Amino acid sequence: MQESMGVAIVGCGYVADYYATTLPNHPQLKAVGAYDRDPARASDFSLHHGIPVFASMADLLADESVRIVVNLTNPRSHAHVTRAALEAGRHVYSEKPLALSLPEARELVELAESRGLTLGTGPCTxxxxxxxxxxxxxxxxxxxxxxxxxxxxxxxxxxxxxxxxxxxxxxxxxxxxxxxxxxxxxxxxxxxxxxxxxxxxxxxxxxxxxxxxxxxxxxxxxxxxxxxxxxxxxxxxxxxxxxxxxxxxxxxxxxxxxxxxxxxxxxxxxxxxxxxxxxxxxxxxxxxxxxxxxxxxxxxxxxxxxxADYHHSYKESPEQEPHDMDFARGVAEVADAVIERRGARVxxxxxxxxxxxxxxxxxxxxxxxxxxxxxxxxxxxxxxxx
Ligand SMILES: NC(=O)c1ccc[n+]([C@@H]2O[C@H](COP(=O)([O-])OP(=O)(O)OC[C@H]3O[C@@H](n4cnc5c(N)ncnc54)[C@H](O)[C@@H]3O)[C@@H](O)[C@H]2O)c1
Structure with a gap:
């Protein structure tokens, strides 16, 4: 049976819906939970997608089943959230940009490398x-x-x-x-x-x-x-x-x-x-x-x-805005890279x-x-x- 990896989403905003609906395209990904610093947003996201919510970032990072943190926060939060996840020993897939400044981005890349963790980024087109x-x-x-x-x-x-x-x-x-x-x-x-x-x-x-x-x-x-x-x-x-x-x-x-x-x-x-x-x-x-x-x-x-398992449309539910991008494919690439012990393409x-x-x-x-x-x-x- 294919190994699966627990995934937690941080940032339950606009783009998070696209991830939640495309995660099921990849059987190696298991949505464990989500967190947003805005509890009302986290709750609406959770109700819509049936993904449980963590009460805090600390709770999310304390959960051993979370192997990959998917950072879908606003660009100015990217570096902070990615750093926290890497320091807690988690692989990360971050939406673009990796950070807003080059020194910050470089520090994240070096942190991931020094800990032997995979850090992948969007877009994954x-x-x-x-x-x-x-x-x-x-x-x-x-x-x-x-x-x-x-x-x-x-x-x-x-x-x-x-x-x-x-x-x-x-x-x-x-x-x-x-x-x-x-x-x-x-x-x-x-x-x-x-x-x-x-x-x-x-x-x-x-x-x-x-x-x-x-x-x-x-x-x-x-x-x-x-x-x-x-x-x-x-x-x-x-x-x-x-x-x-x-x-x-x-x-x-x-x-x-x-x-x-x-x-x-x-x-x-x-x-x-x-x-x-x-x-x-x-x-x-x-x-x-x-x-x-x-x-x-x-x-x-x-x-x-x-x-072999190609399907062109990534419209998963009738009420969702049609979208032709499989956003979770980059997360799957990180999971596959970790499972296969190789570098990730993104x-x-x-x-x-x-x-x-x-x-x-x-x-x-x-x-x-x-x-x-x-x-x-x-x-x-x-x-x-x-
Ligand atoms: N909106 C799009 O169509 C789209 C498409 C592709 C990529 N993106 C990228 O996705 C990322 C998120 O964009 P969005 O449109 O979903 O933004 P958004 O503002 O709708 O959502 C971001 C969410 O992150 C939460 N957040 C911010 N900092 C946090 C922190 N430290 N801890 C926990 N939660 C935190 C916010 O409360 C918010 O709910 C951006 O990097 C953007 O470039 C967006």
Whole structure:
């Protein structure tokens, strides 16, 4: 029988619902309990999902059945909660960002390593079918030598939407002040940086422009402590690939990726859907190119690579907002890594590297990136390198 690991959730807010409904996708994970410093929030979450509540963080950490702490608190609580869990000898899966500063994040990574504990971080979309398919296509040489990447993480003009009415299935309000204060780079850039650093290796240099374009997002608030709502950066990878990544909460929703190589272009329309299609446009053969303005063939779907137990939709209950992301897959990866005594794919070293890139992105100018990380391996079901 498969070994199972006790999981406790800390932070029962908006995103916790997505974890609670996707934990059952992974039989190696057993939800032992949850804790939130807001008892009413913890109680609503518990009633909705049937997951028991711990009275305190101390009680949670005293429970021997808790092997993995899943840190779903607000970004400014991440470091504190992760440190407490690691000091209590627990493996941790933390939502992004690992911490809000590089020294804090580095300290957590070193603490985990010194104690022989696994520290994994979100987002885990790299473990999804779409990302693994793109990676497989690159390994198979579908576009030849990759040269240039355009990645978009535009979330729409959130301040023009009724964001104050958004609530999760168990009733948690969407934390808009947090989102505006942390900003789209720290909130979202990792969705593509995790992919790109896995595909192309570490980044050595970031040239960035960032600005708070609309300060008055919330009526009655000056917005002076809001983060930049527009960030664009060019990244240079050790492998020679160049990427341009843009994040905003202003431009209409667009989370597309284009990878341009010598022999073609790979395209993904949406990185927040684990089963989003991947298309490939190859070069028109040289003899036909001379008689046409077009140098690329029409897009053709690249078949998705999938695990044997693949199911595209992660909508678990009728009343839940449809979502196409298996949030708990990163927690499962931590559990599998612990069981199999190997490093986790959503590793803390990669997260530290990604955080250094993101912090550089929120400045204006050019920054040399110092950190690095061990190469990541594809999921076993995505096939070996060609
Ligand atoms: N909202 C989303 O759609 C979404 C999607 C993906 C990832 N995330 C990430 O998930 C994390 C949580 O976001 P959220 O939207 O659920 O926020 P939220 O504000 O809705 O929930 C956070 C919860 O953590 C609790 N909390 C904070 N500090 C705590 C502490 N020290 N101990 C115990 N509980 C504590 C709060 O009381 C709150 O209930 C963030 O890192 C965010 O970037 C959010």
């Amino acid at each position: 790299l473990l999804g079918e779409t990302a693994q398919t793109v990676w497989r296509a690159l390994r198979d040489g579908a576009v030849g030598r990759p040269r240039l990447v355009y990645a978009e993480l535009d979330d729409g003009a959130i301040h023009q939407m009724p964001y104050w009415t958004w609530t999760s299935a168990s009733g948690a309000p969407w934390p808009y002040l947090d989102e505006f204060r942390v900003g789209p780079a720290l909130e979202h850039a990792a969705y593509y940086l995790n992919w790109l650093t896995a595909f192309f290796g570490p980044v050595t240099e970031v040239t960035s422009f960032s600005a708070l374009v609309v300060p008055g997002k919330v009526p009655g608030m000056t917005g002076c402590d809001f983060a930049p709502d527009f960030t664009t950066a060019a990244l240079r990878f050790t492998s020679g690939v160049i990427a341009r990544l843009t994040c905003s909460t202003l431009a209409p929703e667009d989370r597309a990726l284009r990878i341009i190589g010598d022999d073609g272009v790979l395209h993904v329309a949406e990185c927040w859907d684990y089963g989003a299609g991947v298309t490939l446009r190859t070069l028109v053969p040289a003899e036909r190119r001379e008689s046409s303005d077009h140098y690329l063939e029409p897009p053709v779907s690249f078949p998705l690579v999938r695990p 590793s803390a070293r990669q997260a530290l590297h990604v955080l250094e890139i993101i912090l550089a992105m929120t400045e204006c100018g050019t920054t040399t990136i110092e950190s690095t990380f061990e190469p990541v391996t594809p999921m076993p079901w995505a096939g070996l390198p060609a």
